[in-house]
Amino acid sequence: MQISRLGRTVGLAAAVGALGVAGCGGSASTDSPAATGSTGGTAKAAGAPSGTLVVDQSFVDKGIDPGHEFTPTNNMLVKAMYDTLVTFEPGKTDPVPSLAESWKGTKDAKSFTFTLRDGAKFSDGTPVTSADVVFSLNRLVNLQSSGAFLLDGVTVTAPDDKTVVVKSKTSNPALLRILATPPTSILNSKVLKAHGGTDAKDANKADKAEAYLQTASAGSGPYVLGAAQQNQQYTLNANPKYWGEAKGYPKVVVRNMAAPTQLLNVQRGSNEIALDLSAQQAGTLKSNGALQVTTDASVNIFDVEANMDSGVSPTGDAAVRKAIRLALDYDGYAKLSGAGAVQAPGVIPSQFLGALPQSDAVKQDLDAAKQALGGKSGIKVKLSYPSDATPNGVSFASVAQKVKSDLGKIGIDVSLDGRPAVTFLKNYAAGKNQMSVSYWGPDYPDPNDYLVYAPGAPGTSRANDNKYTKADAPDLAALGEKAGRTLDDAERGSLFQELQRGFNKDSPYFPLFQPAQAIVGSKNLTNVVLDPTYTLNIPAVGGN
Template identity: 85%
Template sequence: MQISRLGRTITLVAAVGALGVAGCGGSSSTSPSSDTGNGGGSTQADGGGTPTGTLVIDNSFVDKGIDPGHEFTPTNNMLVKAMYDTLVTFEPGKTEPVPSLAKSWKGSADTKTFTFTLDTAAKFSDGTPVTSADVVFSLNRMVNMQGSGAFLLDGVTVTAPDDKTVVVESKKANPALLRILATPPTSILNSKVLKAHGGTDAKDANKTDKAEAYLQTASAGSGPYVLGTAQQNQQYTLNANGKYWGEAKGFPKVVVRNMAAPTQLLNVQRGQNEIALDLSAQQAGTLKSNGALQVTTDASVNIFDVEANMDSKVSPTGDANVRKAIRLALDYEGYTRLSGEGASQAAGLIPSQFLGALESSDAVKQDLDAAKAALAGKTGIKLKLSYPSDATPNGVSFSSVAQKVKSDLDKIGIDVSLDGRPAVTFLKNYAAGKNQLSVSYWGPDYPDPNDYLVYAPGASGRAANAKWTKDMAPEIAALGEKAGSTLEDSERGSLFQDFQRKLNEDSPYFPLFQPAQAITGSKNLSNVVLDPTYTLNIPAVGSN
């Protein structure tokens, strides 16, 4: 992740902080739509358990519009997933690729090329077949428009040997491509419809494509839903696609509303078919005794960590013994309590839900005696701890985390001064490698361990910000390169675990915790699961 992407993450987080709630969002709430009543549509499952009525989803919006080629926010990912298909997809809450538009695929041994065979049954919502030309157009358009998700296919070319075959080739080894091609920005659009409304996949599409306005009023996909009405930053209505080529299991109508968390807390208690996405763990906890609701609180895929500067001219943390002392001094169990029920210690930098995650037994444990011994009697160590003071991702204040880091390091004689700044200022100093010690946060771009190679020594992004060069840890750098270019998931997962164990021994990073996240829904609903890729997999939500 380049700093621009880190900047987007922190910006979204800061917006959430303004509301003081968990989840991804930041806009003010709107009144419930007149066509859904005050608490959602009534429903009765028919004899086969098929849902009827209207599903109502409350979310605190971050809304850049629903053109797949432009969007890349949690709110828009959820909406786009419902209306468009990708080459491969994930089951609710999972990160293992399964067939979607592509019924099968094969990866090359060097992990540079993936060949997909399209399902001949796949059709767009207007009834026309999905062809390889639509895939090439859609992916090229996304890249050439230089939208938020364009970085996902950096160095990638897409070709179509025939109507039902797509070849995706990367300039460098990239086993993550398979999971990247399940993300909503890589959705496949009806190229004929897009061209008729000013769409183009030309190299200058960032200047010449005119289809975004059309896609805010109509959908052009092959997914289970089509767009009904759209009021950006307020409300979207989705209707079941009557020509859907797959097995439709969802509600015939879905309304997604922009609501602040306090309003979500009230709405979800009013009836059936309601889902609230942005309650904090504490807010959701107040509803667990309500027999009409299902409340799930677990660990987010986001990770809080502390990051040190490896440049001895900038920070005392250039000393390996100081880093070891910090690693052993941190009260990891205490950080999970800051977030509430459902949070967990981050055993490594890859979240527990992803391929390559470490087991909890690999997690670093606090040992104050060993931390003091690592300092070997050194005294007078002073550190400035920087953090974005205006952000509360998943309802956790960076200020609270920073205060605890200061308290923990004080116990081993390290004097910490707090340097809280607005996110914009924090990011500027972080990118320039000026921070001695930082409280940071990572939200994944896509659910694959390759997204975490930015932590490898010599990598751009996180490693560069920490001034951690390849020559400082060549063994770890080589291990990261091998893990990031291995095709088979079983071997790749093992290599990424070894990579993280090395980082836990000595690196600029100190993983703290995966904060708690909550999702609350009516008891009659099934598959009410927060999804690491789609926020909520709307087509999968049904009736019990």
Template identity: 45%
Template sequence: MSPHHFPAHRRLVSSALVLLLAGGLAACADQQPAAAPGGDTLVVDTAFNAKSLDPARMFQPTDFYAESALYDTLLKFKGNDLKAPVPNLAESYEVSDDATAYTFRLREDAVFSDGSPVTAADVVFSYNRLKNVKASPAFLMDGLTVTAQDDHTVVIKAERAVPELPSLLTAPNFGVVNADQVKAQGATDAEGADKSDTAERYLNTASAGSGPYVLEGYSNTSQIALTANPKYWGTKPAWQRVVIRNVTAPQQQLLNVEGGESQIALDLSGRQAQGVDRSAFTVTSDQAPEVLYLAASRAKTSATADPEVLAAIRAGIDYQGLLQVAGPGTVQAAGLVPQTFVGALAPTEAPKYDPELAKELVARSGVTAPKITLDYASDYHRLAGLDYATIAQRIQSDLKKIGIEVTLNPAPTATSLQRYVDGQTELALWSYPPDFTDPANLVAFGPGGFLAKRVHWSEKDAPEAAKLTESALAAKGDARAAAYQAWQRVLNDGGPFLPLLVPTTVTLSSARVTDVARNPITGIDLGAVGKKQS
């Protein structure tokens, strides 16, 4: 076993840290007035992509922001430093030489918001519930079993080598719930929980975690309100209350921070950030952990199923033109693994714009005058403030020049995403927010993966790509980077996902706040945000 005992000073560091339905889920936040600026309330503006705060069910980026402040995980990343996870509920861990068994030692001073201790039994219950509820994030537990060795020791075993497990366990879905509290509200971790577990409604009205905040109110369409946890076991948060508000227009987010109505904005574009007064406000930029891509259907009724048409689309997009449309800080994606992850392709391997080749490919394809419908979410601005409509229009214009007629089909996010999930789109413009910072999270793009199923791409359709998917998952140590690069090259050579852009996320904050560190997965570490004394 390789020990991972964290240094003493780290052990004392406090924890401070796809299906979207835009419905009227829970709760009392709908009846609350918007938070007034000033005082002890931190207001964060973002375009909502939210559905549930139940750790076993939640799968949307906005929910991640709140979840990380409500529920502690065994390990976490400190701020935006993704080099290695640091202790949270676990003070140390050991891993077997073959990376199939991990033993975690829990700290003994951690308590839930009701004052009861966090035990290994709570971890086992939380993880088994994540598996057996069988909601969207259940795949995170694939091949894993978890047991309690004693009250403060957890053992996780895997069917294959999982060198990515420490990173995986930082995902908010691995937030540990108070088992006794949620069992009393209908939660179960047993097989069949997908039919018998009824705790989601409760968990959208009250939290059951050990984080620096507790849930005050939740609406997945307007705002999420949090209150400082008086029994938090770590360093108390600087802000007594946090309100995350749904502000869909990035320009309005900018105006709100400049006017003092909010303190943090998360969805500005690089172009909008250029005009900000840097002497009065803080602007930080980080490369996004996700790739904007086109998903091309392999259904026989779609022109994109023809390999020549698909290759023509790849060669017929003016990528430099897209960068100009997207704005400052955006770079071309070389593959589906973003540059911040192990296994990213070099920029020199990015697809090349070759309109003459694209025209030839269309001419020799089996489709006469190809006609394709391009779906995109008309109200989706969460990814670095990108305007999907402008990008879709540019793609439409590029493909018209090579002989492909594209009809745009904008729709609200819920509608557009549902069409994509149901496999009804021909060409769709999306990004995939990763659940944890490791390329293993992206194998869903491989043939037979849940993203590949949306475009009707199976292992039988691409046996070489399927084999490389398995090889990438099995790779360990330094071999992992090369394995994921080989996997992406095959996908780039004929797969149905066309990587386009990687934008830069911009965080704008007022002079009233300090320590605004943005994790690419969980967002702002709300428990660590400081307050300047006036």
């Protein structure tokens, strides 16, 4: 799960769409109870819209079983039908109450105790209990599917019907944000068991509920599944037994549409949202008074990555890495994506806790780049990239061609090696690529997700793929470990900034840009916001 978002969610063949804009990273309480949220509500709030909301997206659809899914499309759908212990408001990254009305964490961030709210019910009317939470989270882990890594080293127990204790083997200040992600959704354990579901250790072989969950929902969220045609269309209907305050449309249709079709549909329809238009396509609609158009920077990052092994690549030489860093035309890369794209000052996107300010961004300096080479000549490097992927509408080939041009200005001869994503990722994971154009999108909106960049990061990660070991940068390795276990968000953010400044001095990573992303919706809609975790928070979309 830690190679790259390209490999995790693209299915090794097609690119993931933009994930959206996050709010500022912040701090959820780790040593005092959280604020208590609403403990009940009506099936439909006063002033809730009527009619049907239509959402067009280019699907990456692995199905809507929370235990198996982990794509932007399925995150959006699962969020609408299921609740998690905590959640995020549209476009934000601070945990707020959901099924848990409060929580308390230990000072070492190894244990969190959640108190479930009264009145929460599943769509069949049965109460949500701690047993359902334990079942759902254990099932996620034991299915060993896409999202299981989120709870690595985590155990879940229930002292009573209203209390859940989540423990981590190691300090994990990111755990609260992880528990707001759709794979950690809470399912009706009785319904799942009746349809072949299990949370046993052998769930990866014994669980038979995935097929059922593609035809019916078993959650407590604002919507229930009406109809499902995988990779084509999903219909969601308002849950009449929803425990909270339903503010969204009574019916939602989510359709798989290519971007050109989305461009036409959003102009012709009403109560319509298009999620996959390029910045250029969205720009053509800004004068349309019937539409709202938002174009800004994605939380995804394009970068160049070098191999630290001198036996594999000339980029094992620190002087060559310094020259490359200074030779890249960072402003030019952002322009490849269009209005709204920005240079990436570090590996953490600008919307998250720990991001570097633009004042820390590396600037092109060709004279300094040539000086860094110290007269070395005849340097040749092969630049690999996935030739069949265009995340956020940006072609890897166009980025690679520009890298070749930039480095050619300082005498580095770059040969381009475009391959199908499946081949590119195989070589990438094996550490065979000399240099790569790559891409990263967040698994969850917390800086700990970016510790895979740290020297010697454990598991299958960018650190190992690029042969970046603790011996290469022991101080940065120690800094990454400290940042990952620090509890206070202000201190943690500062540590992650310090870590990235170290990367910008010398590392195998060359962050390029956060591509532009766009969301277009009918003018009357509210909360039309691309979301870093849910793609689009469907239950929050209202109308007037």
